Amino acid sequence: MPATPSHPLGRGHDGPRRRVPFLFVDVFAVGPLTGNPVALVPDADDLGEEVMRAAAREFNQSETTFLLRPRRPDATWRLRSFTPIGAEVFGAGHNALGAWLWLAASGRLPGGEGEFVQEIGEDLLPVRVRAQAGRPPAVSMDQSPPRFGAAVGDPAELAAALGLAEADLVAGAPAQVVGTGADHLLVPLRARAAVDRARPDQARLAAVLASVGGEGCYLYSREPGGDGATAYARFFNPTMGIAEDPATGTAAGPLAALLVRDGAARGDVRIAQGHAAGRPSLIEVAVRGDLVTVTGSGLVVAEGTLLL
Incomplete structure (x- = not known):
């Protein structure tokens, strides 16, 4: 019998599979199942770029964001985001805001709020997370000069x-x-x-x-x-x-x-x-002036596990 060809993303359906948690966050939302959903994969440092692109195709959301440790010492977190065709995007919009909403909701931010820095591509962009009593936090992100x-x-x-x-x-x-x-x-x-x-x-x-x-x-x-x-x-x-x-x-x-x-x-x-x-x-x-700051809120609406 001919040998079974290997797949670049893993060993196939009969081999051991890794469990990779993911979440869906509704961003700029006025309530659950409104706004813009982003698929978020936290702690994604061990995922290769090819897997990230394939996962984005699997989720088929406008963007899927992967949360990683920063490469630069003055950044708090590094974000990479991909569209359903596997194209990487570098702007700071709902793709980034959803990640910070989850970080606040999951207790990953000291005190649940404050000022931070996100690394997106070659840019370092400030982020401010503000707690709101009885409501999800509000996230403000500075964008690049227009x-x-x-x-x-x-x-x-x-x-x-x-x-x-x-x-x-x-x-x-x-x-x-x-x-x-x-x-x-x-x-x-x-x-x-x-x-x-x-x-x-x-x-x-x-x-x-x-x-x-x-x-x-x-x-x-x-x-x-x-x-x-x-x-x-x-x-x-x-x-x-x-x-x-x-x-x-x-x-x-x-x-x-x-x-x-x-x-x-x-x-x-x-x-x-x-x-x-x-x-x-x-x-x-x-x-x-040249400072453009986008603010929005939202909430985690789903969580699950990829089996890779």
Whole structure:
């Protein structure tokens, strides 16, 4: 009989298997089963990168985060995050916030709150965890200074890629790439109904994003909705294999920076996202000059074990 080929991730179904704990954390959530879920694997130092990518594909969440010991002495924890297609992301959004919520809930942070430093890629980014009586903790994370990039030159093609009419776009307000860690295309729409009505052609949208150097696409409307939100948004990221993300801190930060730069907000921005996906979320962003800080809360909603 021919020899059974070995698998790069392990010995196969008949060999010994390792038990690897994982959790699901709902981030930017208003209650269980809302917000944006992130799969979290703590104490992942002994997992190779290939296993991390495969686990992210297995969970099939917008992002899966692995918590590791830091490589740099001035960091508290190191985080690595991957999308369902195994692509690594380096921004500090719900992927990172979920890890700190779990650290606080599991007693891994002295006193349950304080100021810490997270290592993400080559960046060291401050994190503040604040306990809240009778509620999950609030986590605030500083992002990178905003970068303002290219604008879309063909609004008709952008609208078509989003499944919308060009009249749905805000006239005279270009769709522009902005980044505070990850570079996303920010697209202003006239009405919340247009945000909900978008049905992107993934391949066509990916081509538009490639033309301006954008990773994902953040649709938003500043139309008031009675919820006190500064903007109402949806996020699509075909370049990373994410059809729709219900709460996106790496896009909310750039949007807040853009609104403040243009005088549409004073410095404190509240973004409602996830409603069209059935997972309502609330993201708070403070912009003070080049300092962009994203704040949110959430809670652990599931835990289990991978058998590898």
